[in-house]
Amino acid sequence: EQQYLREFTEIAQFVASRGGHLINEEESKLLERFQGIQKNAQFLYCRLIRRSNSDRWFRLSSLKYREIDDIEAAAKVLAASEFLRSSCDRKKTDPEELFRALLDETRTQKHLLLPLSYVKSFAMAIGLKASKKSSNQVSRTKIFSLLCNQRELFGAQLIRSARVRKAFDKTCGEYIKLSPEMLSLTQRLFRLYFLHSYEDEQSASVMTLENMGQVKYQKYKIHEKLSIFPTRESFLEYHEACSMYSNLLNIIAPQLDTTKQ
Numbered sequence: 622e623q624q625y626l627r628e629f630t631e632i633a634q635f636v637a638s639r640g641g642h643l644i645n646e647e648e649s650k651l652l653e654r655f656q657g658i659q660k661n662a663q664f665l666y667c668r669l670i671r672r673s674n675s676d677r678w679f680r681l682s683s684l685k686y687r688e689i690d691d692i693e694a695a696a697k698v699l700a701a702s703e704f705l706r707s708s709c710d711r712k713k714t715d716p717e718e719l720f721r722a723l724l725d726e727t728r729t730q731k732h733l734l735l736p737l738s739y740v741k742s743f744a745m746a747i748g749l750k751a752s753k754k755s756s757n758q759v760s761r762t763k764i765f766s767l768l769c770n771q772r773e774l775f776g777a778q779l780i781r782s783a784r785v786r787k788a789f790d791k792t793c794g795e796y797i798k799l800s801p802e803m804l805s806l807t808q809r810l811f812r813l814y815f816l817h818s819y820e821d822e823q824s825a826s827v828m829t830l831e832n833m834g835q836v837k838y839q840k841y842k843i844h845e846k847l848s849i850f851p852t853r854e855s856f857l858e859y860h861e862a863c864s865m866y867s868n869l870l871n872i873i874a875p876q877l878d879t880t881k882q
Contacts, residue, residue, distance in 0.1 A: 623688050625667040626660070629807075632814045640813050643853045648806050654702065655803070662698035664689050666705070669799055670807050677733050678708070678722050678796040696797050704803045708789070708796040716780050717769075719796070720789075724765035734761055739793045746788035747779075812860050816849075 633652055636644065644652075655663065668686050669675055684692050699705040706713050722728075723735040735743070744759040749767060768780035779785055850856035 623664065625671055626663050629663075629667045629670070632810050636810050636813045640848060640850065640856075642848070643813065643850055643856045645853070651803060651806055655704065658702050658704075659695070659698050661689050661691065661695040662702070662704075665692060665695040666699055666799070666803075669705075670804070674730065674733060675799060676801075676804060678719065678798045680736075680793075681795040681797050696795075700797070704800050706798050706800060711783075711786065716786060720765060720768055720780060723796070724761040724768075726760065726762045726765075735793065740764065742792040743789060746792045747785055809856075809860055812863065813850075813856070817863060 655666070664686065665684075668684075668689075669679065672679075681693065681696055686692065689695055696705065696707070700707050700710065708714055708719055722733070726734065728734065740761055741759060744764055747764075747767075749759055749764060768785065769778075771779045773779060773782050773784070850859065
């Protein structure tokens with residue numbers, strides 16, 4: 622289980638040794654700060670970064686990893702170090718961003734939304750009841766529309782109401798999300814290590830299997846004379862192009878599947 626942290630460290634060291642000119646001073650300090658926090662917190666971060674859609678909101682109670690003794694404590698350390706945000710943090714979490722991510726059913730990936738088992742409880746907690754007619758059940762879309770378009774008695778927008786946030790915390794529990802600064806840096810580190818195969822989940826899986834001794838590859842000594850990316854700007858352009866290509870494929874893929882059917 623701890624190989625995820627070892628692999629993250631291996632990737633960071635590889636990039637520092639062969640592409641140190643591609644990392645700025647601020648990013649170097651961010652990595653140093655990460656290396657200084659508790660191991661359990663590092664384990665949790667490395668687990669989350671390897672999950673699909675790692676930029677999403679994770680329900681904290683659903684996370685179970687054998688190598689982490691206390692996941693809630695690990696999450697608090699990451700939040701205190703500003704490596705993740707918590708839905709319970711009123712100052713650092715924008716409620717509209719949170720509720721849009723969990724309730725907006727126009728998102729293509731439905732499994733990232735608030736589970737239906739929590740939707741009904743949350744709706745009841747904020748005073749939204751379902752009709753007896755099955756065709757008019759409370760939906761995520763209806764809740765989100767209510768939060769965006771209605772106001773409290775004294776004019777405050779419902780989506781930014783303290784009452785609504787408390788109801789969400791009580792009925793749905795805590796959600797966490799990796800901070801964009803560390804997440805972006807980690808994605809760039811992985812890009813430098815895996816290059817164009819970064820989006821291929823099998824690349825990281827093969828690395829894990831090799832470190833576990835499940836597969837073996839011939840070792841070669843590399844005498845590197847030239848950097849693949851001479852400047853930071855050239856790498857960032859490459860990274861952006863690869864990300865745009867990957868996002869385009871994610872948009873097109875579902876349509877292609879529908880056409881085949």
